[in-house]
Amino acid sequence: MSSLLTGPETTGARPAYADHQRPWWQRLLFTRDAAVLALLVAVTAYSITSVPFFSNDITLYFLVLDLTPILLIALPMTLVIVTGEIDLSVASTVALSSVLFGVLHRDGVPIVLAALLALVGAAVCGAVNGLLVTRVGLPSLAVTIGTLALYRGIAVGLLGTTAITDWPKNWTDLAKQKLGTSMVPLVVIPLVVLVLAFAVLLHFTSFGRGVYAVGLSQEAARFSGVDVARTKLVLFTLSGLVSGLAGIYFTLRYGSARGDNANGLELQVIAAVLLGGVSIFGGRGAIPGVLGGVFLIGVIASALRLADYSANVIQIVTGLLLIVSVVAPSLIGWASRSRRRRGPVATPERPVVSEAAPPTHVPNGASK
Amino acid sequence: MTTVLDPPAQRRTTPGDRLTGLLKQRETGILLAFLLFLAVTTAINPRFLFSSDGWRDLTLTPAILVLLAVGQAMVIITRSVDLSVGSILALTAYLTGRLGLDTGLPVPVIVLVAVLAGVGLGLVNGLLVAFAKVPALVITLGTLYAYRGLMLQWAGSDRINASDIPDSLLRFGTSSILGIPKLALVSFLVLGVAAYLMRTSRPGRELYAIGSDPDAAHLYGLRVKSRILLAFATSGALAALAGVLYAARYGTISSGAGSGIELEAVGAAVIGGVAIFGGSGTVLGAAIGAYLLTTIDRGLPILGIPDFWQRAVVGLLILGAIVLDKVLAERQHRKLLAERDQT
Numbered sequence: 073m074s075s076l077l078t079g080p081e082t083t084g085a086r087p088a089y090a091d092h093q094r095p096w097w098q099r100l101l102f103t104r105d106a107a108v109l110a111l112l113v114a115v116t117a118y119s120i121t122s123v124p125f126f127s128n129d130i131t132l133y134f135l136v137l138d139l140t141p142i143l144l145i146a147l148p149m150t151l152v153i154v155t156g157e158i159d160l161s162v163a164s165t166v167a168l169s170s171v172l173f174g175v176l177h178r179d180g181v182p183i184v185l186a187a188l189l190a191l192v193g194a195a196v197c198g199a200v201n202g203l204l205v206t207r208v209g210l211p212s213l214a215v216t217i218g219t220l221a222l223y224r225g226i227a228v229g230l231l232g233t234t235a236i237t238d239w240p241k242n243w244t245d246l247a248k249q250k251l252g253t254s255m256v257p258l259v260v261i262p263l264v265v266l267v268l269a270f271a272v273l274l275h276f277t278s279f280g281r282g283v284y285a286v287g288l289s290q291e292a293a294r295f296s297g298v299d300v301a302r303t304k305l306v307l308f309t310l311s312g313l314v315s316g317l318a319g320i321y322f323t324l325r326y327g328s329a330r331g332d333n334a335n336g337l338e339l340q341v342i343a344a345v346l347l348g349g350v351s352i353f354g355g356r357g358a359i360p361g362v363l364g365g366v367f368l369i370g371v372i373a374s375a376l377r378l379a380d381y382s383a384n385v386i387q388i389v390t391g392l393l394l395i396v397s398v399v400a401p402s403l404i405g406w407a408s409r410s411r412r413r414r415g416p417v418a419t420p421e422r423p424v425v426s427e428a429a430p431p432t433h434v435p436n437g438a439s440k
Numbered sequence: 441m442t443t444v445l446d447p448p449a450q451r452r453t454t455p456g457d458r459l460t461g462l463l464k465q466r467e468t469g470i471l472l473a474f475l476l477f478l479a480v481t482t483a484i485n486p487r488f489l490f491s492s493d494g495w496r497d498l499t500l501t502p503a504i505l506v507l508l509a510v511g512q513a514m515v516i517i518t519r520s521v522d523l524s525v526g527s528i529l530a531l532t533a534y535l536t537g538r539l540g541l542d543t544g545l546p547v548p549v550i551v552l553v554a555v556l557a558g559v560g561l562g563l564v565n566g567l568l569v570a571f572a573k574v575p576a577l578v579i580t581l582g583t584l585y586a587y588r589g590l591m592l593q594w595a596g597s598d599r600i601n602a603s604d605i606p607d608s609l610l611r612f613g614t615s616s617i618l619g620i621p622k623l624a625l626v627s628f629l630v631l632g633v634a635a636y637l638m639r640t641s642r643p644g645r646e647l648y649a650i651g652s653d654p655d656a657a658h659l660y661g662l663r664v665k666s667r668i669l670l671a672f673a674t675s676g677a678l679a680a681l682a683g684v685l686y687a688a689r690y691g692t693i694s695s696g697a698g699s700g701i702e703l704e705a706v707g708a709a710v711i712g713g714v715a716i717f718g719g720s721g722t723v724l725g726a727a728i729g730a731y732l733l734t735t736i737d738r739g740l741p742i743l744g745i746p747d748f749w750q751r752a753v754v755g756l757l758i759l760g761a762i763v764l765d766k767v768l769a770e771r772q773h774r775k776l777l778a779e780r781d782q783t
Contacts, residue, residue: 158577160703204759204763208763208766209766210762210763210766211716211717211762213521213577213716214710214716214758214762215759215762217703217706217707217710217758218707218710218755218756218758218759218762219755219759220703220755221703221707221751221752221754221755221758222751222752222754222755222756222758222759223755224751224752224755225749225750225751225752225753225754225755226749226752228748228749228751228752229746229748229749229751229752232746232748233748331748335700336699336700339523339581339584339585342581343581343582343585346578346581352574352575352577352578353575382592382593383592384589384590384592384593385589385593386589387585387586387588387589387592388585388586388589388590388593389589390585390589391581391582391583391584391585391586391587391588391589392582392586393582394578394581394582394585395568395578395579395582395583395586398572398574398578398579398582399568399572399574399579402572402573402574403572
């Protein structure tokens with residue numbers, strides 16, 4: 073299956089003019105995104121035919137409900153990682169917005185206003201990350217490890233070990249509502265809207281091109297007129313805002329606001345994003361691939377669960393999948409280079425630009 | 441960060457120079473913060489330090505995190521990160537329990553087997569990082585899941601309880617020499633050896649060189665890959681040793697053992713002045729960072745802050761430490777520029 077990964081990525085903005093010598097369908101099909109999506113289709117097809125109950129409507133229903141927070145946060149996380157930064161504090165922001173929402177609701181604030189205030193709080197969390205990264209010039213990995221502890225700490229500090237569970241039934245039902253008589257959950261509508269919004273933002277706006285430019289080379293991006301600091305600040309704020317949305321969903325879905333909500337979610341989100349073909353070095357990756365990555369993890373987990381494998385096997389598979397997905401391109405690059413060295417196998421279409429070579433940048437903009 | 445270039449032996453130093461040099465050390469600041477915190481809490485409640493329980497907790501509780509922080513510091517100095525240490529800890533703690541339960545091997549053999557297992561798990565990380573040229577963050581995030589899943593799958597639903605662990609190992613976990621718990625002595629010993637080797641040995645200095653500038657290290661002819669392997673193998677071994685200590689200390693190994701501790705280890709290293717992008721910092725600083733983190737955990741209630749806020753304080757400390765490092769680095773940068781302009 074991994075042989076599909078051979079195709080060079082066309083999403084990156086490297087000067088890979090050679091790519092345009094190939095017909096459009098090759099450029100569309102031989103990408104990392106297409107490989108992830110193909111794998112997703114294969115796994116889904118296999119699960120439908122041979123895993124009992126997988127093709128039930130209810131499986132899909134719970135699959136979507138469970139994946140919603142991961143999918144939501146994966147969207148801004150994709151953009152953040154494409155710029156070469158990372159945000160580890162998202163799960164803590166989820167918890168903090170959930171707790172804020174709960175505390176405000178407990179103190180009699182109308183539920184809509186409470187939700188809005190929680191969203192504002194989450195956006196502020198994101199903006200703080202962004203300011204520390206852009207204005208103070210700190211590495212985002214270190215900053216967000218710090219705010220991971222800080223935001224989680226504030227959430228736990230506000231509520232202690234208690235939980236706020238007296239939510240109006242019509243609101244908690246809303247999170248589990250189905251569309252009409254079908255088994256498609258209502259959350260699909262905001263999900264689709266947000267996915268489209270982020271896809272348009274990344275792939276069809278000048279802001280999005282700027283995001284890739286920043287990820288490939290900050291210097292070059294600055295000289296071509298991209299406001300690097302503003303781009304990153306906007307992305308970190310978006311990341312906080314969407315995490316806040318996920319926090320409100322989380323609270324209503326489980327009917328409980330707690331300080332330890334969504335513990336460890338950040339690693340699941342990052343695993344899904346990287347599996348979806350986003351390069352941790354920045355500059356590469358696309359929303360369709362990320363969708364594929366999120367659903368691939370979700371479908372495999374749900375199929376394994378239905379096939380009576382334990383949650384442990386699911387964890388092992390998730391971990392291995394992540395490793396294989398990032399090691400495979402390197403291995404393939406290494407294999408094709410050693411083959412080229414051995415024999416005169418001409419590859420006329422791709423003369424000099426050896427994109428398959430592993431990237432040699434320093435991680436996360438460490439060059440500063 | 442300049443330590444690679446000017447070995448201290450070449451400078452002629454007076455005692456006064458040494459004192460100001462010592463005061464300027466990043467580790468001194470964090471040590472002072474730790475001592476200050478200790479002094480204030482002890483002034484409010486003398487039992488914090490001067491009761492036998494207080495003293496025992498102070499020295500014993502950080503032992504596990506110190507080991508992890510030392511390993512983590514070595515990895516971070518090479519410009520990598522090892523997120524899988526919590527899972528390695530869990531896996532080896534369970535292995536220790538199992539070996540004690542099923543085989544009846546003598547304790548030193550059990551410890552050796554566990555540490556070797558840790559080396560193996562660390563080598564897997566190191567091989568993937570060094571040869572696949574994928575950032576350690578991604579690889580060790582993957583092995584974090586894989587190792588934890590492996591442990592859970594192996595353990596199934598049976599937990600290991602204190603009654604299953606060999607008595608000699610449990611006694612080791614609770615006894616002390618000259619009032620210092622043996623587990624703390626183990627962590628001191630490891631810290632001492634690691635600090636000495638990182639400061640003086642060739643491989644230790646090469647880890648700094650690789651972290652400062654991987655390309656330059658390669659051009660200079662250092663064996664970058666084998667050194668990265670070394671760093672990850674050491675981190676794995678220390679995480680395994682921490683796992684053995686965990687089993688000896690708590691006796692109970694549940695499925696959640698050590699989960700989330702990887703970020704605490706990174707946090708301890710960062711607080712202790714290990715730069716997240718490699719090349720600077722010491723294992724001693726990381727160890728003091730670990731002491732500060734675990735002591736704050738116990739000390740906050742004494743200062744009148746409910747311990748629910750502990751993580752928030754830890755977060756502020758990490759942020760404060762990296763901002764401080766940034767300010768110091770910029771000042772150093774300006775100073776070097778000024779010196780260059782003068783000559």
